[in-house]
Amino acid sequence: xxxxxxVLLCVGIIVGASWAVQASxxxxxxxxxxxxxxxxxxxxxxxxxxxxxxxxxxEAASPQAGRVELHETVRDTTGRMQMRKxxxxxxxxxxxxxxxPGGLHIMLxxxxxxxxxxxxxxxxxxxxxxGWQQVACPVGRPPRxxxxxxxxxxxxxx
Amino acid sequence: xxxxRTQAKIMAFCACGGIIALWLGIGGCQPEGTxxxxxxxxxxxxxxxxxFPRDFRGRVxxxxxxxxxxxxxxxxxxxxxxxxxxxxxDTGGVQALxxxxxxxxxxxxxxxxxxxxxxxxEPGFVLLSGKPEVVEELTQLFGVVVQxxxxxxxxGGASYFFAHSDALFLVDGEGRIRRRYSGTExxxxxxxxxxxxxxxxP
Numbered sequence: 477x478x479x480x481x482x483v484l485l486c487v488g489i490i491v492g493a494s495w496a497v498q499a500s501x502x503x504x505x506x507x508x509x510x511x512x513x514x515x516x517x518x519x520x521x522x523x524x525x526x527x528x529x530x531x532x533x534x535e536a537a538s539p540q541a542g543r544v545e546l547h548e549t550v551r552d553t554t555g556r557m558q559m560r561k562x563x564x565x566x567x568x569x570x571x572x573x574x575x576x577p578g579g580l581h582i583m584l585x586x587x588x589x590x591x592x593x594x595x596x597x598x599x600x601x602x603x604x605x606x607g608w609q610q611v612a613c614p615v616g617r618p619p620r621x622x623x624x625x626x627x628x629x630x631x632x633x634x
Numbered sequence: 635x636x637x638x639r640t641q642a643k644i645m646a647f648c649a650c651g652g653i654i655a656l657w658l659g660i661g662g663c664q665p666e667g668t669x670x671x672x673x674x675x676x677x678x679x680x681x682x683x684x685x686f687p688r689d690f691r692g693r694v695x696x697x698x699x700x701x702x703x704x705x706x707x708x709x710x711x712x713x714x715x716x717x718x719x720x721x722x723x724d725t726g727g728v729q730a731l732x733x734x735x736x737x738x739x740x741x742x743x744x745x746x747x748x749x750x751x752x753x754x755x756e757p758g759f760v761l762l763s764g765k766p767e768v769v770e771e772l773t774q775l776f777g778v779v780v781q782x783x784x785x786x787x788x789x790g791g792a793s794y795f796f797a798h799s800d801a802l803f804l805v806d807g808e809g810r811i812r813r814r815y816s817g818t819e820x821x822x823x824x825x826x827x828x829x830x831x832x833x834x835x836p
Contacts, residue, residue: 509705509709509751510751510752510753511705511751512744512747512748512750512751513747514702514744514747515702515703515705515744515747515748515751516703516705517705518705518706518709547705547706549706549707551800552797554779555799555800556779556781556797556798556799556800557707557797557798557799557800557818558783558795558797559705559706559707559795577706577709577710577818578706578707578710578818581705581706583705585793590747590751591751592751593753617713617753
């Protein structure tokens with residue numbers, strides 16, 4: 477009986493510890509673009525993975541938008557800008573992924589109401605390891621002048 | 635020997651031809667120096683009809699092409715134009731124009747919605763659209779590439795996006811396209827300097 481308790485305790489510790497390791501995604505500096513009711517908005521921010529294992533952003537949702545999708549803006553060889561859907565975004569262990577204008581971003585369609593500076597968008601992101609994580613995105617202008625498009629280090633699948 | 639020399643000559647000739655063709659091809663995409671005549675009938679975000687560029691003659695124009703449904707790049711272009719606008723020491727005689735290449739959807743109301751969402755001041759910023767053939771002619775004149783893209787998005791293809799050039803233009807008071815910059819990365823100080831220079835032209 478005592479040995480069973482010890483085993484259960486060990487299992488509990490291992491599960492608890494691994495859960496603690498897994499829930500190690502932090503969402504920092506999130507903001508969303510102002511938009512009219514019929515105009516899509518986009519959310520940006522930094523996903524930090526402090527854990528020892530890579531995690532993957534699988535989907536996003538918001539009570540203020542009918543549809544939320546992961547997208548990336550890409551510049552083709554002729555300089556044309558194009559958007560494409562991204563199936564998932566891998567955040568490597570001890571690393572971060574930047575969602576930024578002109579790069580990876582979260583699209584918010586079919587807004588329930590117009591988003592004006594000062595409003596807040598509640599965004600939920602589902603990660604393979606960390607599960608659903610919530611972040612409040614203040615609606616406004618970019619925190620600083622929008623930077624030129626630079627190649628971010630990121631891995632994702634289309 | 636003679637045959638080989640002839641071959642070499644032909645190859646050199648072809649190479650030169652290719653380089654010239656390439657140069658012409660690239661040169662052909664550069665709209666600088668083109669005079670926009672028109673007039674092109676367009677509507678504004680207020681629902682007013684204007685003739686472009688006739689109704690803006692005598693003013694230095696910052697011109698960009700966009701569409702309201704664009705969530706990422708066009709707002710970046712709008713923000714960059716706003717930064718330039720705010721950096722101008724004097725906006726007298728200067729006009730910022732954003733012309734939509736999505737006239738089917740971009741009614742005056744939607745143009746107004748975009749201007750309001752992105753804080754574009756009136757009357758400095760005028761948002762425009764027009765009949766599809768008019769807008770198409772304008773984009774071609776400015777060398778702006780616009781391609782409707784079938785989307786893989788989840789609404790069954792009811793909505794569409796555009797792959798499009800990322801460009802900002804400086805047009806002088808005579809309607810002549812003077813410079814083309816990147817829209818999202820236009821160097822603010824340089825554009826301000828160019829605008830000032832055009833304003834001081836007789």
